[in-house]
Amino acid sequence: MIPKPTEISEHRPRVLVATTNPGKLREIHKILGHLPIQLVTLDAYPSISDPEETGTTFAENAKLKACYYAHSTNELTVAEDSGLEIDALDGAPGVRSARFNGESYQEKFRTISKMLHERGRTTSTARFVCAVAVWLKDSMIWETIKTVEGRLKLPPQGDHGFGYDPIFYYPPYGRTLAAVSPTEKAAISHRGQAFRALRTDLKHILAKT
């Protein structure tokens, strides 16, 4: 678990990771958690409501969230927007991945299966995308976008991960991302790649604060 800000040394630079998604937080914490920084989450700001994600691309939404939370908290803010693009469905669910048809992921998977069948398909190439933006005061100071290519595989398989992992088959592993370990997922995933790039550049980013 990510320690509460009050439990951590006051001398380390603060970095706000602006997401409430526990699956994302687990993965991000694994990559940034051991650095000499105070990793702060939105738990420290319970009264701030979520912004409306009005962007049409992952990069736009990551920027919008980073800007919004940086202005609301005055923290160095890291925000990410991510999701699944299915080629046979013209890129859906895309930026709407979290809000896509159906309350549960089982329902979302059924909707995807139905939409594919309506197009005479049972599978499709697909990718996970993760855009990350870092915002400080009035400007964005860093951004990246990373992807991992795979295929849809229904029915869902595996108990690890979160979201669409059980239907995202990664050919080099021969399994879905829910059927591999968190370490195996992080080694190749869109989020793993993006946050490792951030970790590499963090010294330079902190020098600007």
Ligand code: IMP
């Ligand atoms: P966001 O909070 O608007 O960025 O929505 C991201 C959504 O995309 C998540 O709620 C999941 O549905 C999906 N997603 C993003 N990354 C992953 C992943 O690593 N595995 C499975 N689903 C993901």
